[in-house]
Amino acid sequence: MAGLLIPAVLARTLGRWTRIAAIGAVLGYAATGASTFMYAGLGWFTVVLTIWSLLLAGWLLGFAQRTAPREQAMGQRIAEVSHELRTPLTHILGFSEMIEKQIFGEVGARYVEYAGLIRKSGAHLLGLVNDLLDLSRIDAGKFEVQLGTFDVRVVVEDVVRVSVDSAEKKQIALGMLTPETALNVHADDRAVKRMLINTVSNAIKFTPEGGKVMVQASEVNGVLQLDTIDNGPGIPEAERDILGQAYERGSGGSRAEGTGLGLSLVRALAALHGGTLSFHEAPGGGALVRITLPVLSN
Numbered sequence: 001m002a003g004l005l006i007p008a009v010l011a012r013t014l015g016r017w018t019r020i021a022a023i024g025a026v027l028g029y030a031a032t033g034a035s036t037f038m039y040a041g042l043g044w045f046t047v048v049l050t051i052w053s054l055l056l057a058g059w060l061l062g063f064a065q066r067t068a069p070r071e072q073a074m075g076q077r078i079a080e081v082s083h084e085l086r087t088p089l090t091h092i093l094g095f096s097e098m099i100e101k102q103i104f105g106e107v108g109a110r111y112v113e114y115a116g117l118i119r120k121s122g123a124h125l126l127g128l129v130n131d132l133l134d135l136s137r138i139d140a141g142k143f144e145v146q147l148g149t150f151d152v153r154v155v156v157e158d159v160v161r162v163s164v165d166s167a168e169k170k171q172i173a174l175g176m177l178t179p180e181t182a183l184n185v186h187a188d189d190r191a192v193k194r195m196l197i198n199t200v201s202n203a204i205k206f207t208p209e210g211g212k213v214m215v216q217a218s219e220v221n222g223v224l225q226l227d228t229i230d231n232g233p234g235i236p237e238a239e240r241d242i243l244g245q246a247y248e249r250g251s252g253g254s255r256a257e258g259t260g261l262g263l264s265l266v267r268a269l270a271a272l273h274g275g276t277l278s279f280h281e282a283p284g285g286g287a288l289v290r291i292t293l294p295v296l297s298n
Contacts, residue, residue: 085125085129089122089125089126089129090126092118092119092122093119093122093123093126096115096116096118096119096122097115097119099111099112099115100112100115100116100119128261131261131262131265132261134194134265134268134269135261135264135265135268138268138269138272143272145188145191145272145273146188146190147186147187147188148186148187148188148189149184149185149186149297150184150185150187150189151182151183151184151185152178152183152184152185152187152192152217152224152226153178153179153182153183153217155189155192155193155196156176156178156196156215156217156226157176157178158193159193159196159197159200159215160174160175160176160200160215162197163197163200163201163204166201166204167204167213170204170207170208170209170210170211171209171210172204172207172209172210172211172212172213173211173212173213174200174204174212174213174214174215175212175213175214175215176214176215176216176217177214177215177216177217177218178216178217178218179217179218179219183217183218183219183224183296184296184297185224185293185295185296185297186295186296186297187224187273187293187295188272188273191269191272191273192226192293194265194266194269195226195265195266195269195270195291196215196226196228196291198262198263198265198266199226199228199263199266199289199291200213200215200228201262202228202262202263202289203228203229203230203232203287203289204230206230206232206233206287207230207231207232207286208232208233211230211231211232212230212231213228213229213230214227214228214229214230215227215228215229216228216229219296220292222294222296223275223292223293223294223295223296224275224292224293224294224295224296225290225291225292226290226291226292226293227288227289227290227291228288228289229282229283229286229287229288229289230282230286230287231282231284231285231286232286232287233286233287234281234282234285234286234287235279235281235287237281243263243279263277263289266291270291270292270293273293273294273295274293274294274295275291275292275293275294275295276291276292277289277290277291277292278290278292
């Protein structure tokens, strides 16, 4: 009876340890039951196994109770640090842009160039900070999804427009394919835009110069499907399961800047809408990153 109660307690309290602990508990109870019926002479063995299972469960419960507050405190600290970094970074971006545009008078060409580099580096850091802050909010259950009805084609157009500059610098042809009629969805437009910006910027980052990136929005089997397709090196099948997890990067990650937070944020935002993030091979070679969201509006 004690053995039957343990898996339920483990599943409720151990969080990410549940699967490992439950497998160990089930194997232990199975061995105990088998020894009872097959080896009746080993009565003390079954007692020892039961006691061991209880001790192991107690230790795991204690470990989980000690670890959970520590992880929560770490997440809170990350959120606080990320929030504090945003203000000075915003100032850096604003002042560097003023120097770059020479608003208060002409400066040397070298200073204009350096101001542009400061602005770009600051924008990159601000993006990382925003990703960290949003991920910590999602983990804490404090990310508020603001639902509304809108035409997703408008969001796709906005994302392509803001991504054109970075694509042109690598001579990448950036295009989009959307339905001719309105594709209305009931979702958080900021979150959808954020997801697409991350997938498109990721595709541009790993696509070689002279390549192509295409963004497609369509209705497939009653759900919204957002595809970002490139003709780059693609994603090895062995790496598709780990991509989208925080700080995980594929084999091509060492060739480009980034922390692996972008796709993990996409996966988390998709999950908040009841959707998924998946990786596939693009027709003709390359990578196809697919966001599937059950958010179509009737």
